[in-house]
Amino acid sequence: QDCTFFTRKEILRLHGRYYEMAPNVVPMDYTRDPDVKLPMQLIINMPELKENPFKERIVLSFSEDGEGSLSFNDFVDMFSVLSEMAPRELKAIYAFKIYDFNTDNFICKSDLEQTLNKLTREELTEEEITLVCEKVIEEADMDGDGKLGFADFENMISKAPDFLSTFHIRI
Amino acid sequence: REAQLFVDKFEGALGKGKGKKFYAYKVMMTKKWMKFQRDFENFKTACIPWEMKIKEIESHFGSSVASYFIFLRWMYGINMILFGLTFGLVMVPEALMGKPYGSLPRKTVPRAEEATAMNFATLWDFSGFAQYSVLFYGYYNNQRTIGWLKFRMPLSYFLVGVGTIGYSFMIVIRTMAKNANDDGGGDDTSFNFSWKMFTSWDYLIGNPETADNKFASITTSFKEAIVEEQESRKEENIHLTRFLRVLANFLALCTLAGSGYLIFFVVRRSQKFALEGLENYGWWERNEVNMVMSLLGMFCPTLFDVISSLENYHPRIALRWQLGRIFALFLGNLYTFIIALMDEINLKASYLPLFNIFNLEEEKIVKYNMTIWEASLYNGTIPENSTAPPIQVDPADVPRGPCWETMVGQEFVRLTVSDTMTTYITILIGDFLRAVFVRFFNYCWCWDLEYGFPSYSEFDISGNVLGLIFNQGMIWMGSFYAPCLPAINVFRLHTSMYLQCWAVMCCNVPQERVFKASRSNNFYMAMLLFILFLSTLPAVYTIVSIPPSFDCGPFSGKTRMFEVISETLELDFPSWFGKVFGYASNPGLILPFILLMVLSIYYLNATSKSYKEANLELKKKLQSVRNKELQ
Numbered sequence: 001q002d003c004t005f006f007t008r009k010e011i012l013r014l015h016g017r018y019y020e021m022a023p024n025v026v027p028m029d030y031t032r033d034p035d036v037k038l039p040m041q042l043i044i045n046m047p048e049l050k051e052n053p054f055k056e057r058i059v060l061s062f063s064e065d066g067e068g069s070l071s072f073n074d075f076v077d078m079f080s081v082l083s084e085m086a087p088r089e090l091k092a093i094y095a096f097k098i099y100d101f102n103t104d105n106f107i108c109k110s111d112l113e114q115t116l117n118k119l120t121r122e123e124l125t126e127e128e129i130t131l132v133c134e135k136v137i138e139e140a141d142m143d144g145d146g147k148l149g150f151a152d153f154e155n156m157i158s159k160a161p162d163f164l165s166t167f168h169i170r171i
Numbered sequence: 172r173e174a175q176l177f178v179d180k181f182e183g184a185l186g187k188g189k190g191k192k193f194y195a196y197k198v199m200m201t202k203k204w205m206k207f208q209r210d211f212e213n214f215k216t217a218c219i220p221w222e223m224k225i226k227e228i229e230s231h232f233g234s235s236v237a238s239y240f241i242f243l244r245w246m247y248g249i250n251m252i253l254f255g256l257t258f259g260l261v262m263v264p265e266a267l268m269g270k271p272y273g274s275l276p277r278k279t280v281p282r283a284e285e286a287t288a289m290n291f292a293t294l295w296d297f298s299g300f301a302q303y304s305v306l307f308y309g310y311y312n313n314q315r316t317i318g319w320l321k322f323r324m325p326l327s328y329f330l331v332g333v334g335t336i337g338y339s340f341m342i343v344i345r346t347m348a349k350n351a352n353d354d355g356g357g358d359d360t361s362f363n364f365s366w367k368m369f370t371s372w373d374y375l376i377g378n379p380e381t382a383d384n385k386f387a388s389i390t391t392s393f394k395e396a397i398v399e400e401q402e403s404r405k406e407e408n409i410h411l412t413r414f415l416r417v418l419a420n421f422l423a424l425c426t427l428a429g430s431g432y433l434i435f436f437v438v439r440r441s442q443k444f445a446l447e448g449l450e451n452y453g454w455w456e457r458n459e460v461n462m463v464m465s466l467l468g469m470f471c472p473t474l475f476d477v478i479s480s481l482e483n484y485h486p487r488i489a490l491r492w493q494l495g496r497i498f499a500l501f502l503g504n505l506y507t508f509i510i511a512l513m514d515e516i517n518l519k520a521s522y523l524p525l526f527n528i529f530n531l532e533e534e535k536i537v538k539y540n541m542t543i544w545e546a547s548l549y550n551g552t553i554p555e556n557s558t559a560p561p562i563q564v565d566p567a568d569v570p571r572g573p574c575w576e577t578m579v580g581q582e583f584v585r586l587t588v589s590d591t592m593t594t595y596i597t598i599l600i601g602d603f604l605r606a607v608f609v610r611f612f613n614y615c616w617c618w619d620l621e622y623g624f625p626s627y628s629e630f631d632i633s634g635n636v637l638g639l640i641f642n643q644g645m646i647w648m649g650s651f652y653a654p655c656l657p658a659i660n661v662f663r664l665h666t667s668m669y670l671q672c673w674a675v676m677c678c679n680v681p682q683e684r685v686f687k688a689s690r691s692n693n694f695y696m697a698m699l700l701f702i703l704f705l706s707t708l709p710a711v712y713t714i715v716s717i718p719p720s721f722d723c724g725p726f727s728g729k730t731r732m733f734e735v736i737s738e739t740l741e742l743d744f745p746s747w748f749g750k751v752f753g754y755a756s757n758p759g760l761i762l763p764f765i766l767l768m769v770l771s772i773y774y775l776n777a778t779s780k781s782y783k784e785a786n787l788e789l790k791k792k793l794q795s796v797r798n799k800e801l802q
Contacts (some may be wrong), residue, residue, distance in 0.1 A: 007211050025413065048377055051376055051381075051382035053370070053386075117373065119372060119386070120389055128393070132397065135363075136365045139362050156362050159362060160362065160369070160370050169375065170375060
């Protein structure tokens with residue numbers, strides 16, 4: 001409870017949700033710290049994540065082994081960062097990880113294109129996509145390398161008024 | 172992960188202790204204290220009313236619709252406190268310790284009305300027994316202290332009236348300050364596209380329909396921004412746009428003027444009806460004023476909507492214009508109503524005393540009548556000019572003077588009730604029946620009802636918020652004359668919460684453009700503040716300038732209502748206090764004080780402006796330093 005932003009009741013509730021996803025695998029008793037991981041397919045079918053276009057990226061960023069399986073600790077971590085009590089800086093760190101599709105620690109043009117396509121479900125034309133990506137790099141890139149580093153991203157997101165309210169999942 | 176290991180290590184180390192018992196004890200107490208704090212947080216979150224309902228609505232409809240319900244809940248809290256004040260300090264003492272019903276003329280239903288006093292129609296209209304009870308101003312006795320507690324009733328009434336207004340001001344301004352802090356200061360124009368890309372998806376959405384709408388709205392917003400970016404600065408037909416906008420404003424002004432005139436006309440007509448006796452007219456004529464006001468409030472906003480389609484503004488600007496116009500409409504209606512009512516109260520010199528409305532002339536005549544009537548009681552039993560023992564007369568038979576405060580209170584209560592009824596009926600018919608119609612008649616109708624004309628309704632956020640604000644304005648205006656108003660409002664908000672939650676989940680569909688909730692909150696607070704200020708003006712005016720009725724209420728017999736304060740100072744406080752207060756209320760002292768406050772406001776304003784400018788300068792410097800680093 002001290003590492004996350006949840007109260008005891010909420011952590012127990014989270015455990016209940018984790019358990020119902022795979023009752024035959026997840027043990028009820030966590031005192032012996034068992035090593036149980038749930039695969040990505042189960043997690044992204046949760047009702048809170050189902051409609052989210054970035055669900056795979058979210059699960060991947062919180063997964064320790066990099067393949068998308070979440071242990072219970074990762075699970076609680078994920079919802080803790082996405083809860084409303086997490087501070088802005090922490091959320092910015094994870095948001096950066098989520099939007100960085102090729103995991104090269106930079107948000108480059110292709111990452112932006114993929115984000116945009118997921119957001120609009122590919123309704124925009126090619127030239128519109130290019131225009132938007134150019135505008136984003138023009139606005140946020142401070143060090144002029146043509147892609148967004150973490151400092152650029154954080155600088156941009158800290159000024160956004162609705163970042164905290166939209167980057168928030170209630171469970 | 173790292174954090175977890177660290178915490179394990181840390182707590183383990185403490186458990187071994189350093190051998191000092193006191194240190195270990197302190198550590199244990201700290202842990203217990205933290206546990207207690209966590210439990211308290213758990214308890215507090217469990218206590219917030221309606222939290223689960225609002226969360227559900229938020230996940231289906233997005234944060235903007237939920238913000239309306241959060242606003243409703245906040246208003247409910249304020250009204251609970253107002254209710255507590257009026258109920259606990261005014262209504263309960265009078266009910267428990269004041270003279271009971273029937274002991275005084277002002278507390279009894281007059282003989283003439285007794286036959287109909289218990290009818291449901293009379294009670295619904297708030298006359299009869301309802302009028303002669305703790306619910307209205309007229310029931311209260313002007314005795315200085317009541318009961319064995321020596322509770323000072325008139326003082327309490329006055330202070331509660333002033334206190335409710337003061338409390339409301341304080342809490343609205345406090346919330347505004349808090350919102351202003353949260354808003355922070357971000358530049359509006361930079362990072363437009365970046366924010367659209369990274370913060371437009373609302374992670375709270377869990378409903379497929381909402382998600383579809385959200386995708387569509389994100390796409391549209393991107394397209395809009397792209398078009399704005401691609402378009403060159405030239406504006407074709409700038410004259411046509413300007414002309415259309417001027418035309419639209421003109422039409423809106425006409426509508427406002429028309430509605431104001433209509434209300435004035437209707438109130439005058441109702442006075443004429445009252446003159447000729449209400450029994451000759453049907454239900455419509457009796458309730459004409461309330462019905463007209465409610466209908467205007469229902470239809471004019473849609474009219475404004477149609478007019479605004481002429482203007483072709485950016486949707487956010489169009490919304491602001493819409494809100495401003497509806498605001499002006501409601502304000503105009505309320506004030507025309509008040510003025511017409513005040514007219515009725517003040518201008519009665521020309522109308523001879525044929526009906527029960529406040530009038531100095533009429534009061535004199537009634538007083539004269541009362542002395543004649545009393546004399547007639549003594550006639551035949553005791554000769555004049557001698558002290559006579561009081562004759563037992565049933566209080567219901569004593570002729571009564573006019574009581575304008577109760578009348579005003581009754582008008583406000585009736586208006587609130589009819590407004591509530593109209594809202595509920597609109598929800599039931601406009602949303603529920605419409606949804607039922609569309610759902611079931613879709614099979615046997617020529618065109619597709621769900622996509623075509625009626626379709627399901629959206630939740631009208633701005634209309635509902637404005638309705639809430641104006642309702643609160645009426646409560647603030649009327650609660651001095653009718654202590655029952657906060658109680659009625661608490662009941663209304665409570666039922667309204669449940670009804671609207673149900674209606675939203677059952678009959679409404681998510682909006683086309685899912686609206687962002689963050690910025691507009693302070694706009695609503697500012698309107699609330701404005702309404703609060705305007706609604707307290709009439710009450711303050713009557714306290715200071717109009718003499719209270721001689722025959723009813725806690726201030727009867729005084730020339731001005733605020734004299735109760737000076738009376739209390741003279742009689743209840745030691746004499747030096749009165750002297751100090753006398754010096755303090757000297758205009759020679761108050762005027763410089765007001766001057767000092769105005770100057771300090773100006774000074775604080777100037778310093779805050781200079782801080783903002785310094786802030787901007789620093790930001791620009793940062794930007795230029797960063798740009799320099801690039802090169």
